[in-house]
Amino acid sequence: MRHLSITPSITVTIGRHTRLYFAFITTAPAGLDSPATMTLHAGTFADVVGFAADAWVHDEMRARTQARLVLVDAMELAWQRARYRGHQHVLLAADRGLVGHHTLQHWLWQRLQASTPEGHA
Numbered sequence: 001m002r003h004l005s006i007t008p009s010i011t012v013t014i015g016r017h018t019r020l021y022f023a024f025i026t027t028a029p030a031g032l033d034s035p036a037t038m039t040l041h042a043g044t045f046a047d048v049v050g051f052a053a054d055a056w057v058h059d060e061m062r063a064r065t066q067a068r069l070v071l072v073d074a075m076e077l078a079w080q081r082a083r084y085r086g087h088q089h090v091l092l093a094a095d096r097g098l099v100g101h102h103t104l105q106h107w108l109w110q111r112l113q114a115s116t117p118e119g120h121a
Contacts, residue, residue, distance in 0.1 A: 006053070007093040010071065010104040021071035023099050025052045028089035029066070034080055036073035040107040043067065045090075051099050052092040069094060071108070 008023040019036070025048055030039060041048065046063035049056050067090075072080045084091045 006096060008096045008099045008104060010101060010108065020074040022074060022077060023094035023104060024070055024072055025049060025067060025092040025094060026070055026084055026089055027065050027067045028084040028087060032083050032087055034076045036076055037080060038071045038111060039068045040071060040111060041069040051094050053095040
């Protein structure tokens, strides 16, 4: 699937269902996520903002705030953006060079394997 977005993305197909996910940096807690949004990496904003496409002015308060690299389902992107921003949280596009397709694929596999109960590989 070809698209013109500069935001890093990954297409996931399970059975007959295919979804396109975009990578973003957010300060929103997981409680504001749609069911299809997935956290790939979490840390302080100072740590995670390095994956953002655009430079961000750092301040001491925000640097200690918790942040996440998330995959957002393209079909729910407008809703997810409005929900995060409606609660005054940052939503930044991830950098395509730092968080490219192979990186997203690797982290997604790690995430899926981490949620598999031990003994079921």
